Amino acid sequence: MFKRNEAMPHLDPERLAALDHDALSPEELAHLTACAHCAREQIAFARLAACALSHRETTEDRAGLTEWGALSAQLRADGLITRSSDVDDATALVDASPVVIPLTRETTPRGPAPRIAARNTNGVRVSWRGLMRLAAAVALMTTGVAVGRASTGSNMLPSRTTSGVQPVSSDQAFGSVAEASSVLERAQRDYQRASLWLSSHDTTVNAQAVYRARLSALEQMMTASRAGLYEAPQDPLLNQYYLAAYTAREATLRQLGASLPVDRVMESF
Amino acid sequence: METDAAIVRRAIDGDERAMRMLWNQHSSHVDAIVRRLAGDPDLAQDVAQEVWIQIFRALPSWRGDSKFSTWLHRVAVNRSLNALRRTRRLATIETPIEEHSVLVAHDEGERSMLASTIEDAARQLAPGARTVFYLHDVEGYTHEEIATELGITAGGSKSQLFKARAKLRRLLAPLLDVTDVQTERSYATP
Numbered sequence: 102m103f104k105r106n107e108a109m110p111h112l113d114p115e116r117l118a119a120l121d122h123d124a125l126s127p128e129e130l131a132h133l134t135a136c137a138h139c140a141r142e143q144i145a146f147a148r149l150a151a152c153a154l155s156h157r158e159t160t161e162d163r164a165g166l167t168e169w170g171a172l173s174a175q176l177r178a179d180g181l182i183t184r185s186s187d188v189d190d191a192t193a194l195v196d197a198s199p200v201v202i203p204l205t206r207e208t209t210p211r212g213p214a215p216r217i218a219a220r221n222t223n224g225v226r227v228s229w230r231g232l233m234r235l236a237a238a239v240a241l242m243t244t245g246v247a248v249g250r251a252s253t254g255s256n257m258l259p260s261r262t263t264s265g266v267q268p269v270s271s272d273q274a275f276g277s278v279a280e281a282s283s284v285l286e287r288a289q290r291d292y293q294r295a296s297l298w299l300s301s302h303d304t305t306v307n308a309q310a311v312y313r314a315r316l317s318a319l320e321q322m323m324t325a326s327r328a329g330l331y332e333a334p335q336d337p338l339l340n341q342y343y344l345a346a347y348t349a350r351e352a353t354l355r356q357l358g359a360s361l362p363v364d365r366v367m368e369s370f
Numbered sequence: 371m372e373t374d375a376a377i378v379r380r381a382i383d384g385d386e387r388a389m390r391m392l393w394n395q396h397s398s399h400v401d402a403i404v405r406r407l408a409g410d411p412d413l414a415q416d417v418a419q420e421v422w423i424q425i426f427r428a429l430p431s432w433r434g435d436s437k438f439s440t441w442l443h444r445v446a447v448n449r450s451l452n453a454l455r456r457t458r459r460l461a462t463i464e465t466p467i468e469e470h471s472v473l474v475a476h477d478e479g480e481r482s483m484l485a486s487t488i489e490d491a492a493r494q495l496a497p498g499a500r501t502v503f504y505l506h507d508v509e510g511y512t513h514e515e516i517a518t519e520l521g522i523t524a525g526g527s528k529s530q531l532f533k534a535r536a537k538l539r540r541l542l543a544p545l546l547d548v549t550d551v552q553t554e555r556s557y558a559t560p
Contacts, residue, residue: 114536114539114540115532115533115535115536117536118531118532118533118535118536118539119528119532122528122532141547142539145539145543145546145547146535146539146546148545148546149488149535149538149539149542149546150507152488152542152545152546153488153503153507153508154507154508156406156488156489156508157402157508157509163398163401163402163405165397165398165401166397166401166404166405166414166415166418166419167393167397167401167418167419167422169390169393171419172393172419172422172423173386173389173390175419175423176386176389176423176426177386179423179427181384181389181423181426181427182384182385182386182389183383183384183385184383184384184385184386185386
């Protein structure tokens, strides 16, 4: 299809990088039409632009850079906080519950959640109630696997911890809602880290069919929890469901990508 | 549910609970901005708290004519740049754009520095080029806005952007390259 245009050298990369700013000259356009190399480069720059756009949304689910205790102390010292809140107050705790997905007003569709039906990746219509049941079932299954591993003495998580919150045994009562919330938050972060670590290191399952089926189910879970969040965007439980499904999906995508032959790439998903 | 305007009013009045609500709702977004512009995890950690304090100081300037999240985004970018400038890590922005020092990595060692994510690749750009790339291609700033924000010319912003893109394209070859081999279209249909 393409033939090298001998009359003109390949377009400079910085020229191709500027295609969305400066129109091509007729000579450059003719070359781009005829040259397979430059055409591929043009597509690569378009992909880079798409990556840059999506990058804005993909880096918002990490551990926080700031900690409210230190920040509020500074705000108090600067005279910006003049009325302190009671952190053990249940209302305050609900307010302070971490919102882990970027469901801003710009990105969240208004209106009721899709109660009737949603379409999964295979084009099959499934009911909203069914999706919620599926989400609950998979969540229970996930919990069961975790409990099972724990009961057999398996080390589920990397030993290094990321916060100062101490582990709490199953029979230990929590001292306060804030303490329980901190433990839950830490467990959530550990779950994310462990899932992503396993995606790079666990080679016990290496079947593409398994990954594909898992991805399909996880997308249904994400659809269900996202729809729930439209109605209750501040609900920490729904956020956790969503985050767990999202993390598992990312990990599985990595595993599927790694399991493909070297001459194949995932182009879309 | 309490409106943004009501929460901000309480925060301006010094109500810690209102401030904490704002921090909880927007910290992940602000963190992402700080991380992108800092390009270095330790540096991001250093400036994040200062950025938040500056955001709270700036709250009275939100007049409600734009969405709070939109206003916050702009302020976070601006205050991050200010904080980073104070750390003198953005000194290379002031260097002439014609200098090839705009790019940190050199071609001879580039193959060993191929990156798998745009974030990893951007870390290999000089701070000025990385900042221009993030502001234009990720944050959606115009070159005129970038020029004002960084104290450079719009032409300089464009030049740094094109150099940054060309460099990123090379560093992200595994991610961006188009192959002629059969591609995997969907995981759902083997």
